[in-house]
Amino acid sequence: xxxxxxxxxxxxxxxxxxxxxxxxxxxxxxxxxxxxxxxxxxxxxxxxxxxxxxxxxxxxxxxxxxxxxxxxxxxxxxxxxxxxxxxxxxxxxxxxxxxxxxxxxxxxxxxxxxxxxxxxxxxxxxxxxxxxxxxxxxxxxxxxxxxxxxxxxxxxxxxxxxxxxxxxxxxxxxxxxxxxxxxxxxxxxxxxxxxxxxxxxxxxxxxxxxxxxxxxxxxxxxxxxxxxxxxxxxxxxxxxxxxxxxxxxxxxxxxxxxxxxxxxxxxxxxxxxxxxxxxxxxxxxxxxxxxxxxxxxxxxxxxxxxxxxxxxxxxxxxxxxxxxxxxxxxxxxxxxxxxxxxxxxxxxxxxxxxxxxxxxxxxxxxxxxxxxxxxxxxxxxxxxxxxxxxxxxxxxxxxxxxxxxxxxxxxxxxxxxxxxx
Ligand SMILES: *Cc1c(COP(=O)(O)O)cnc(C)c1O
Numbered sequence: 001x002x003x004x005x006x007x008x009x010x011x012x013x014x015x016x017x018x019x020x021x022x023x024x025x026x027x028x029x030x031x032x033x034x035x036x037x038x039x040x041x042x043x044x045x046x047x048x049x050x051x052x053x054x055x056x057x058x059x060x061x062x063x064x065x066x067x068x069x070x071x072x073x074x075x076x077x078x079x080x081x082x083x084x085x086x087x088x089x090x091x092x093x094x095x096x097x098x099x100x101x102x103x104x105x106x107x108x109x110x111x112x113x114x115x116x117x118x119x120x121x122x123x124x125x126x127x128x129x130x131x132x133x134x135x136x137x138x139x140x141x142x143x144x145x146x147x148x149x150x151x152x153x154x155x156x157x158x159x160x161x162x163x164x165x166x167x168x169x170x171x172x173x174x175x176x177x178x179x180x181x182x183x184x185x186x187x188x189x190x191x192x193x194x195x196x197x198x199x200x201x202x203x204x205x206x207x208x209x210x211x212x213x214x215x216x217x218x219x220x221x222x223x224x225x226x227x228x229x230x231x232x233x234x235x236x237x238x239x240x241x242x243x244x245x246x247x248x249x250x251x252x253x254x255x256x257x258x259x260x261x262x263x264x265x266x267x268x269x270x271x272x273x274x275x276x277x278x279x280x281x282x283x284x285x286x287x288x289x290x291x292x293x294x295x296x297x298x299x300x301x302x303x304x305x306x307x308x309x310x311x312x313x314x315x316x317x318x319x320x321x322x323x324x325x326x327x328x329x330x331x332x333x334x335x336x337x338x339x340x341x342x343x344x345x346x347x348x349x350x351x352x353x354x355x356x357x358x359x360x361x362x363x364x365x366x367x368x369x370x371x372x373x374x375x376x377x378x379x380x381x382x383x384x385x386x387x388x389x390x391x392x393x394x395x396x397x398x399x400x401x402x403x404x405x406x407x408x409x410x411x412x413x414x415x416x417x418x419x420x421x
Pocket of ligand 1: 026088089090091093116117165166192193194195219
């Protein structure tokens with residue numbers, strides 16, 4: 001038994017990430033200040049319950065941290081209420097389902113091929129809660145919900161909850177319009193902002209709470225700067241329901257080291273979030289346009305390709321998402337294959353598309369110039385214009401110039417790992 005073998009594997013992983021272009025849309029890097037919080041003593045402690053009403057002693061400093069987390073969340077999202085205890089996005093969604101629905105209720109969500117998250121469906125959290133799930137009519141050209149048809153279906157099926165927000169999300173969604181339909185039939189609207197939380201915080205995207213959503217859930221580590229956990233923000237009248245659903249509903253302890261990391265990340269977002277979010281959207285557009293000009297079928301063409309950190313490309317002409325994503329990984333470009341609206345759930349192993357996220361490369365300081373280079377590398381890899389080895393070298397040379405966490409107080413190195421030195 002030798003623990004060093006674990007560190008050797010971590011070193012290889014860190015080296016691999018350092019030498020790659022990371023384009024997974026759900027990931028990001030944290031600053032050194034955020035990472036310091038992970039390693040602190042807080043990670044050994046318990047704080048069940050609410051601030052000021054804990055079940056164990058020793059929580060007074062934790063209370064100071066959680067109070068800041070709640071206040072900053074309310075401030076950033078202009079929310080009446082915030083719960084910062086869910087330890088992941090799915091956990092936040094289960095809690096929201098506990099708070100807003102009863103077993104047997106019908107809910108309406110975006111299907112997985114159209115971009116919805118599995119937790120909005122019966123295979124995952126919605127199924128655990130015993131919900132019946134129906135899907136929004138979806139317009140593949142617009143890459144958005146068809147509101148008129150949704151109204152017809154909703155008046156007939158009477159869902160108790162409308163879920164908005166997706167995992168493949170290119171454009172603002174019709175929160176106001178869905179809220180109007182929900183009001184007609186006495187339903188709630190929940191917006192799952194996991195992917196776009198940092199863009200909302202940076203005021204580069206719609207704030208669903210201001211457009212009428214009753215509840216907003218979201219992971220804190222995709223476009224937001226935090227460690228892996230989640231938040232639930234809501235209207236004041238739902239505060240008690242939400243809090244009870246989170247504790248004792250779905251968490252006991254809630255990982256106090258990453259809670260502290262979230263507070264630091266929220267401070268970074270307040271200070272630097274607007275510049276960052278603006279650049280993220282600019283970069284996504286630049287990458288989409290470049291790929292389009294190189295002849296790729298980039299989704300959302302009629303609407304300027306994207307309003308988020310994401311770009312979606314139909315790569316059926318090049319063997320499909322599985323083959324293309326693997327080819328790109330060999331060339332040093334890390335992203336994921338993705339279902340597109342016309343795919344069936346049976347095609348998850350080789351879907352039509354790839355999904356690209358530019359939030360992480362933006363965090364390390366890349367701009368539109370670099371998006372152009374990345375598009376050229378992607379093109380060269382897919383069309384086999386150069387060998388994988390040559391491309392990996394180009395990737396390394398590009399990446400070497402971007403090794404600092406921008407939009408943070410400490411400007412730390414992106415891939416901190418002592419063995420790499
Ligand atoms: C990523 C994602 C989640 C899940 O978040 P985790 O923190 O991984 O549990 C939930 N909803 C949506 C829309 C997501 O994209």
